[in-house]
Structure formats: C-alpha cells, structure tokens
Amino acid sequence: MTTNDTRHDPAPRFQEERVQSGIARLDYILKGGFLKGGTYAIYGPPGAGKTILANQFCYNNARREERRSVYLTVLAESHGKMLKHLRPMSFFDAAAVGRQVKYIAAYQTLKDQGLGGLLQLVRRTLAAERPSILVMDGFDALEHLASSPQEAREFLHQLQASTALTDTTTLLCVVSHGPEPRRGENTLVDGVVELSDQLIGPRGVRELTVHKFRGSDYLRGRHEVEITADGMQIHPRTEVQFDRPPQDATEERVRMAFGVPRLDEMMEGGVPSGSALALLGAPGAGKTTLGLSFLIEGARQGQKGVYFGFYEPPPRLVEKARSMGLELEKFVAAGMIELVWQPPLEHFMDSLAEQLLEKVRGEQAPRRRLFIDGIEGFRAAALYQERMPRFLSALTNQLRMQDVTTLVSEELALFRPHIDMPNPELANVVETVVLLRYVELKSQLRRLVSVMKMRESRHDTSIREFRITDRGIDVQGSFESAEAILSGEARLAGGSPP
Amino acid sequence: MKTVLVVDDEYDLLQAVCAALEIEGYKTLAAGNGHAALELLKTTRPDLVVSDVMMPQLSGYDLLKAMANDPRLRDVPSVLMSAIDTGGHPSGRWNAVLQKPFTAEALVDLVGRLIGEPTRQH
Numbered sequence: 001m002t003t004n005d006t007r008h009d010p011a012p013r014f015q016e017e018r019v020q021s022g023i024a025r026l027d028y029i030l031k032g033g034f035l036k037g038g039t040y041a042i043y044g045p046p047g048a049g050k051t052i053l054a055n056q057f058c059y060n061n062a063r064r065e066e067r068r069s070v071y072l073t074v075l076a077e078s079h080g081k082m083l084k085h086l087r088p089m090s091f092f093d094a095a096a097v098g099r100q101v102k103y104i105a106a107y108q109t110l111k112d113q114g115l116g117g118l119l120q121l122v123r124r125t126l127a128a129e130r131p132s133i134l135v136m137d138g139f140d141a142l143e144h145l146a147s148s149p150q151e152a153r154e155f156l157h158q159l160q161a162s163t164a165l166t167d168t169t170t171l172l173c174v175v176s177h178g179p180e181p182r183r184g185e186n187t188l189v190d191g192v193v194e195l196s197d198q199l200i201g202p203r204g205v206r207e208l209t210v211h212k213f214r215g216s217d218y219l220r221g222r223h224e225v226e227i228t229a230d231g232m233q234i235h236p237r238t239e240v241q242f243d244r245p246p247q248d249a250t251e252e253r254v255r256m257a258f259g260v261p262r263l264d265e266m267m268e269g270g271v272p273s274g275s276a277l278a279l280l281g282a283p284g285a286g287k288t289t290l291g292l293s294f295l296i297e298g299a300r301q302g303q304k305g306v307y308f309g310f311y312e313p314p315p316r317l318v319e320k321a322r323s324m325g326l327e328l329e330k331f332v333a334a335g336m337i338e339l340v341w342q343p344p345l346e347h348f349m350d351s352l353a354e355q356l357l358e359k360v361r362g363e364q365a366p367r368r369r370l371f372i373d374g375i376e377g378f379r380a381a382a383l384y385q386e387r388m389p390r391f392l393s394a395l396t397n398q399l400r401m402q403d404v405t406t407l408v409s410e411e412l413a414l415f416r417p418h419i420d421m422p423n424p425e426l427a428n429v430v431e432t433v434v435l436l437r438y439v440e441l442k443s444q445l446r447r448l449v450s451v452m453k454m455r456e457s458r459h460d461t462s463i464r465e466f467r468i469t470d471r472g473i474d475v476q477g478s479f480e481s482a483e484a485i486l487s488g489e490a491r492l493a494g495g496s497p498p
Numbered sequence: 499m500k501t502v503l504v505v506d507d508e509y510d511l512l513q514a515v516c517a518a519l520e521i522e523g524y525k526t527l528a529a530g531n532g533h534a535a536l537e538l539l540k541t542t543r544p545d546l547v548v549s550d551v552m553m554p555q556l557s558g559y560d561l562l563k564a565m566a567n568d569p570r571l572r573d574v575p576s577v578l579m580s581a582i583d584t585g586g587h588p589s590g591r592w593n594a595v596l597q598k599p600f601t602a603e604a605l606v607d608l609v610g611r612l613i614g615e616p617t618r619q620h
Contacts, residue, residue: 037599123514127521127602161510165518165602 016215019132019169022060022091023053024233025354029210029219035190036132038214039160039170041139044195049206049227050173051082052089053195054135055101056231057171059091062100067132070125072104074118075141079103090230102129107141115146115155122159126166134163139172156188190214195225200383203346208234224348224383235350238357239387239394256369256405258290259297262475266451266460271432273367275455276396276406278375278426281436286447286468287409288312290436291371292321292328293473294407298369299336305369307339308356310377314339325471347381353395360402370399372408375423389425396429431455436466449475500616501525501542502609505535505549505561506579515548515579518602519609523616532556536564539571545613548596548605551580551587559590566591575612 018033027033034040042050058069073079082103086092097103104125110118126134136142136159146152156172163170172189186192192211197204206225210218224235255269264270271277271294281287288309295305312320314332317339321328331337340359342352360370372378375392382388399406410426427433433453439446450463465476502524506512509530516526527544529535531553547565551558558578565571580587581598594608 120517123517124521127518130603157510158513161508161514162517164599165514165605167601 019061020064021053021057022064023056023231025223025236026053026208026232026234029208029223029234029236030213031217031219034169035215036169037164037167038190039156039163039172039188040191040193041172041174041186041189042193042195043174043176045177045197046175048195048197049225049232050175050195051077051137052086052227053232054137054171054173055082055086056089056091058101058133058135059093059096061133062093062096065132068099068129069101069133069135070104070129070131071101071135071137072106072122072125074110074136074138075107077137079105088229102131106136107138110142110145115142115151118142119155119158119162123162126162126168130166131168134168134170135173136170137173139174140176153188160188186212196222203383205383224350226348226351233351235348235354237387237391238350238353238398239390241394241398254367256294256303256367257297257301258294258473259300260290260293260466260473260475262464262477263290263449263466263473266462266464266475267432267454268458271405271407272457273405274400274403275431276399276408276429277432277434278430279407279409279434279436280412281409282412282414282438284414285412285436285438286466286473287411287436288317288320288373289324289326289468289473290434291373291407291409292317292326295337295369295371296321296326296328296331298367299331299334302336303367303369304363304365305331305337305371306356306359306363307337307371307373308342308359309340309371309373310342310344310380311374313341313343317341323470324468324473342377347377349378349381349383349387349391352378352381353391356395357398357402360399360404366403368402368404370404370406372406375408375410375426379423388423389428392423392425393429427453432457432459499523499525500546500613501527501544502546502548502613503527503529503535503538503542503544505529505532505547505553505558507531507550507553511550514602515605518605522606522609524609525616532558532561535561539565539568543570544574546609547574547576548609549576549578551578551582559588562590562592577608577612 017036019036020027020033042053044050058071061069083097106118106121109121143152146155191213194209194211196207206227207222208225209222210220219236219240221237221240223237226233254273256273257264257270279287279290295307298305318329318332328337332339360368379388396406408426408430410423431454432451435450435452437448439448447466448463449466451459451461467474502519504512504515504526507530512528512530516528519526527538527542529538533556535549549558549561562576565574576592578592578595579598580595587595593612596605596608
C-alpha cells in the first residue's frame with residue numbers, strides 16, 4: 001500500500017467510500033481500494049494467489065476495523081489446511097481466527113439445501129456478524145451445483161442485494177483455467193480481477209489484471225505479482241504511473257560536476273540538475289569509476305547520492321574505489337552515499353523500479369544524485385522486452401520529477417568496430433550521452449571519452465583520452481592524432497601519439 | 499407477530515429487505531408493485547408498509563395516497579425507500595424516508611422505532 005500522496009491524481013468531485021485491501025500496491029492500482037459494499041470476482045488458476053489475496057484482505061481489515069470478516073468456503077481447501085498454509089505469512093494473526101476473521105464451511109448447506117439454503121445461510125451470517133468483508137471461496141463449485149446458469153446468476157444478484165444492505169465488501173474467488181475470464185457473471189459484479197500464473201521462458205510469473213472496476217478509474221494492464229512471506233505484493237507497471245513534482249521542487253537548473261576538471265569543462269560545468277545522462281562503454285572502460293566520481297563529488301558538495309547496481313556488491317565497490325583513490329568509504333560512512341546492490345537473482349523490472357523510486361521519494365534532500373550501474377539489470381528483469389522504451393522513459397521522467405540527477409551506465413560490446421547499443425531507446429530518453437571507448441594505439445590500450453549529445457546545452461565535442469590512476473580519473477587534452485575513433489578503427493595519421 | 503408489507507419492483511432488493519426483517523423476527527409480505535400491494539391490503543392490515551417510490555403504473559406516493567383514503571388502512575405507518583434526496587419529495591402522509599442505498603441496520607432500527615420490537619413466535 002502506498003503512502004505517498006504525491007502519486008495520486010487530484011480527488012474527483014465525489015468519491016465513494018473505499019475499503020483498503022492493505023495489499024502492497026493493490027490499492028494504488030484500484031485508485032484507493034475496493035468500493036465499500038461492492039462485489040468483486042477474483043479469478044485465477046489454482047496457485048495464482050486468490051486465497052492469499054482474500055485472506056490477506058481479511059486480516060488487514062481485522063487490524064484496522066472493529067467489524068469482522070467472514071470467510072465462507074464452498075468446496076475449497078479445508079479450513080485446517082488453509083490456516084496451516086497461512087500461518088507462516090506475516091499478515092496472519094492466530095488470535096483473530098474465529099473472532100475478527102470467521103471461517104464458515106458452506107458446502108454441506110449448498111449440497112443439502114441448494115442455492116436457496118446457501119443464500120439463507122449468507123443472509124443469517126450477514127445479520128449476525130455484520131461483517132465488513134465477505135469472501136466466498138470456491139464460487140465455481142456453486143456454479144456447478146446450480147440447476148442452471150440462470151439460477152447461479154439469480155443467486156449472485158440476490159447475494160449482492162443482501163451484501164449491499166449490510167455494506168459488506170464481497171470477494172468471490174473463482175477458479176478459472178482460461179487465459180482471460182470472459183464469464184457471464186462479470187456483467188453482474190462490480191469488478192473483475194484476474195490473477196494468472198504462467199511460464200514465460202523458464203520463469204514462473206504471476207500477474208494481476210483488473211478487467212473491470214465500476215465507479216472508478218484503475219491502472220489497466222498486467223502488473224507483476226510476488227508472493228513472499230509477507231503475502232501478496234503487486235508491482236504496478238512503471239509506465240502507467242505518474243509522479244507529480246514535490247511541492248518544494250525547484251525549477252532552477254544548476255550544473256552537477258563530476259569532479260573531473262576537463263570533463264566538467266567539456267560539459268560546461270557538469271550535468272544539468274534534474275536530467276539524465278547515459279554513460280556508454282565496453283566492460284572495464286571506466287563507467288563505474290566515473291559514476292562513483294560523480295556521486296563522490298556530489299557528496300563533497302553536500303548533495304546526497306545513491307548507487308544502484310547489479311554487479312558489484314558494496315564491499316567490492318568500496319575496495320575498488322579505495323584502490324583508485326576515491327573517497328567512497330568516507331561518504332558512505334557519513335550517510336551521504338547509499339550503496340544499493342541487487343544480488344544476481346531473478347528480479348521483476350517494476351519491483352526494481354519501485355525500490356529505486358521509493359528510495360528517492362523517501363529522501364527529500366535537494367539536488368540528489370543517482371547512479372544506476374547497469375541498465376542491463378533492468379533489461380534482464382524485463383518479462384516483455386517491448387516494454388523497455390516506455391519503461392525507461394517513465395523511469396527517467398519520474399526521477400526528473402523528483403529533482404534527481406541520474407547517471408545510467410550501459411555496457412557496450414567489447415572489441416566491436418561499431419557501436420551497437422543493446423538499448424538504443426536509452427539514448428532517446430536521456431538528455432546527455434557520454435561515450436567511453438578503448439582504442440588500440442601502438443600496441444597499447446587507451447581510453448577515450450566524448451560527449452556525444454547534450455540536449456539544450458553547449459558542450460565540447462572533442463574526443464579526449466582519460467586515464468584511471470590511483471588518484472582517480474584524469475582526462476587529458478584533446479586526442480587529435482587518431483582517426484575514426486568512434487568507429488573503433490584508430491589508425492595513426494602520422495606523427496607521434498600524444 | 500408484527501407484519502411488514504414490503505413493496506419494491508426491484509426483486510433482489512425486495513427479497514433482501516424481507517430477509518433482513520425476517521431474520522430480526524418480523525413477518526413480511528412482499529409485493530413487486532403498487533397494484534400487488536393494494537391487492538394484498540384488501541385482505542390484510544400490516545403493522546407497517548415499507549414501499550419504494552419509483553415503480554411502474556402505481557408509484558409509492560400513489561400507494562400511500564390510496565391507503566390514506568381507506569379508513570381501515572389510514573393509520574398504518576409507512577416508510578418510503580427512495581434514491582431521491584429527502585427534501586425532494588412532495589408532501590404526503592408517510593412516517594419516514596429511507597434514503598437508498600441504506601443499510602440493513604438503518605432499516606431494522608427505523609422499523610423498530612416505528613412499530614417496536616418484533617413479537618417472536620415460540
């Protein structure tokens with residue numbers, strides 16, 4: 001559940017009362033939660049997370065409200081088994097069972113007395129318990145036992161009339177096996193939420209899609225779902241989110257220096273604040289070193305910075321910086337630079353973006369700096385590669401809104417004659433592109449730096465050599481003796497190399 | 499046992515209101531429109547009439563007007579269930595307006611105030 005009010009659109013003229021699910025970011029997707037007294041179908045194959053979602057909703061409600069939740073099962077998992085599986089989850093509260101969360105097995109009533117008997121049971125329960133939430137788990141069994149689809153629809157209609165009278169928000173958990181639920185009941189309920197569980201390549205992927213939500217806008221499309229020991233967590237697609245700039249955001253642009261004199265000169269003083277820069281280069285070309293220099297220079301000037309990387313864990317990074325004379329350790333210890341490392345596991349792209357943005361939103365200091373070391377980390381986490389252009393555009397835009405100056409490194413192929421960007425869209429969404437290259441010259445590898453693009457700003461277009469020494473990065477004078485540097489095919493044009 | 503006549507052309511709401519009152523111990527009679535209600539009222543005198551306003555052919559207002567013109571039914575208390583704002587109704591002889599959507603709690607509370615607790619059968 002988000003608590004950041006800058007993410008919400010302006011309040012509409014009239015808002016129906018909401019019941020927050022308390023499930024991480026589901027309420028954000030639903031623009032505030034389920035509508036109080038509404039009936040919602042939760043579809044999905046076995047194992048997609050329907051029962052966890054419904055139980056989490058009940059227990060979160062038990063913590064918040066005095067009114068109870070009733071969890072009614074119809075030919076679903078036995079209550080004993082269900083509770084056993086829920087016990088390790090952090091939202092589960094054993095003391096609430098039977099008190100704030102009441103479980104009722106309704107299958108026998110349905111079998112003996114039909115849908116009419118079940119409706120009576122529900123109505124009696126609503127009158128006796130006055131629950132704020134009702135879950136009917138195994139609603140598909142009820143459809144199978146109905147004498148006709150019409151009888152099942154009538155039952156649903158009458159159920160909704162009764163739950164509306166008690167202002168009870170109702171979730172109907174339905175097992176579905178198809179790719180997308182297109183059922184008759186969908187026209188009757190107030191909202192339809194689909195949970196899916198599928199293999200995309202070798203990865204098992206759960207997703208949530210809201211297909212319908214009466215009376216309110218919602219974030220459309222598929223959103224990644226994780227089930228952890230804290231229950232269900234949903235990661236809304238980054239490109240459908242929008243941040244408003246913080247109230248105190250300043251429009252005044254300043255230059256954010258690297259602390260590398262000649263490079264800062266080439267960029268008229270540094271990167272414009274609140275903009276994004278792509279740092280392109282082959283492995284070992286110096287991207288991480290230059291990025292760390294940027295953060296360290298910021299820390300020297302009192303600007304906070306975050307390193308968000310995928311490859312080098314913090315101790316190695318600190319050690320590497322130390323060997324190059326960079327004062328990273330000192331500023332990390334002082335809390336001016338935070339090192340965030342993502343271990344080499346399967347990640348979800350939106351979850352990564354969320355972590356990053358929440359870190360940025362949580363720290364409201366002005367003129368913050370961010371270094372994302374390896375945009376490939378996001379690409380590797382992307383389930384749908386076609387999302388990358390819009391994702392990068394949205395992510396950089398959100399960072400701009402937060403007045404963060406961002407450096408993003410991108411790895412280019414080693415020893416390739418042509419520049420082949422794996423994420424060509426990156427160059428389009430950033431204001432500045434800096435290229436770091438190797439060139440072979442007189443049996444020696446040299447490093448070159450050039451500012452290839454700097455939107456709305458003058459910059460030095462020359463290509464310069466730079467060296468990484470034990471005193472940090474040193475950019476030399478113009479590298480004039482090589483030709484076709486950017487094609488990677490340097491040749492001596494005569495005379496001595498610089 | 500106290501009897502409540504519930505009149506509404508919306509079948510699901512009619513059933514749900516009757517069920518909510520029956521659970522509390524009232525006896526209910528259900529009518530799907532104003533004419534059906536008048537037919538029932540020819541043979542019975544309920545303790546309370548709870549009627550929807552907007553119904554085809556005979557509105558809730560007309561139903562209560564017909565009751566007011568019948569000396570046998572004139573003193574039967576009545577409640578209108580309506581989505582119209584409380585101030586938007588013409589003058590008439592009803593005891594209360596229950597603004598839709600309402601809760602079962604509000605319904606039962608109002609019925610209790612108008613005709614008292616249900617007398618349960620043992």
